Amino acid sequence: MREETLATRAQPEDARGVAIVYAENYLNKLSGERIERECRNGLEDGCHALVINFKQTTIVNSIGVSILLGVIDAVERRGARLVFANVNHHTIKLFDLLGLSRHVALAENVEAAFAILEDFDAAPTPHGH
């Protein structure tokens, strides 16, 4: 297994303060808790955006869904942003059905995820700053 498939400690990838967290093949309780921990660590370390890369992920089970909802909550509470990248078709359908897609942006790949985040940054805030 390649190292990048593991959810290693999230660090800001660049000056924009974006961390990438890598999900494993099967997103269940064990791997999900690790992702959640890494996301929370990333937020505490000052990241203002997280990208979870699902490139290696084929299945997300019920506990995985619950954990991702917890990540969404944590990101929202911090006023940060979250993008899911490289989500496979089957999982996208599941996220759509369950309503996760309403709370998180989906990107085809990590580059697209960064582009989405840049668009967020470029967009005027509700107060016009």
Added chain:
Amino acid sequence: MPDRMRKLLHAFAALADLGEEIADTSDFVEMVQSSLHVVLGALAIRRGAVAEHHPDAGHLKVVATRGIGDAPIAPVAIDAAAVETLGAGGAICFHVNSSDVPSSMAHRLGEQLETLCTGMRVELLMPLVVHGELVGVILLGGKASDEPFTAEDCETVRALARHIGVGIYNHRLLREIASRATENERLYGELRGLYSDTVRAFAAAIDCKDKYTQGHSERVGKYSEIIAREMGWSDQEVEGIAVAGYLHDIGKLVVDRDIINAPYKIDAKQSSELNRHPAAGYDILAPINHPYADIPLMARYHHERIDGRGYPDGLTGDQIPLGAKIITLADSFDAMTTDRPYKTRRRFDAVVDDLRRNTGKQFEAIVVVAFCRALLKEVNGETRVRHFTRLLGKDYLDGEQAAPLLIQLIHELETGAPHAAAGGA
């Protein structure tokens, strides 16, 4: 694949996930937390909690939460009416904040539970009912889709709740069994203590009858315990032999006190009367259901000899139980090392000579060796507890003199040949 089918498959997979989590009973809170994850993940619900019902305390205690912060939640009082409401008819979905639920629901759930539901923005409350008994509730907030719960959603939660309820119920049973086992262990300990105290009281009563051998029974019990432990007996067996030592002379209770206390060598008739005590002891002890094996037999046979010249049955060698052989040696050693009405106690070297002469006749060699080894460990300072010194008095044993005597006897008994260093000893 149609969306409905996809949702159903996800719920079905959640049920399988739940089975795996509930099967792990090692950590109750972890099991409940994982179960809550499964329910939330099955329908993508953003917050929820599972509370266990404690009927004795009359409250619901929150075991696991998700999405409602980390602040501890105090137990929620729940009255009999609410328990009845939630428990009657098995699992029922309550759309707590739904407009079609009558406002009387708050009254039926009780004020505290209603307050909790309001604070958590609960939209669905699912009781966990097993065998008609309320074991807990699942409190669920809104779905990530912001859509209202459907009848199918309720069925999904109901199916999951049934399993979670069984998981909690089984854990409660395990907890009760563990609690009862602890209580039984405590009661058993108390009974053992009571038995031990009773045995000691009997030993004191036996020794009171013989004014010259005060403490004899207790010492025989202690010596027997030391020998058995040296021979590698289990703790249970060691406890048993100690009790047998305490009670070995119980038959003396039926022997005339004047014979026991005669300050002279007793005649044949008196000796015959005295020799009744092992069989009498057996008769006294046999009807009692002792927690240890063979206590009556050890009392009966403690004056048997392996050469067959003992009493009451004239048994030989292996016919005599090993425990009785241990008591025999302990009894004789104490008799030789304590003052009697007609003779003072023997010097230690004379005692060792007696053991040497009578091993194979009165005493079993392996028992004598074990006894000598235990004593040798103490005189050599290998043991922290000084049993022999306490039982014999600190002036009786001279370590420097005793050690070579013991080493020599052990060597002779183990090899069958006199020790090279023995010389003319």
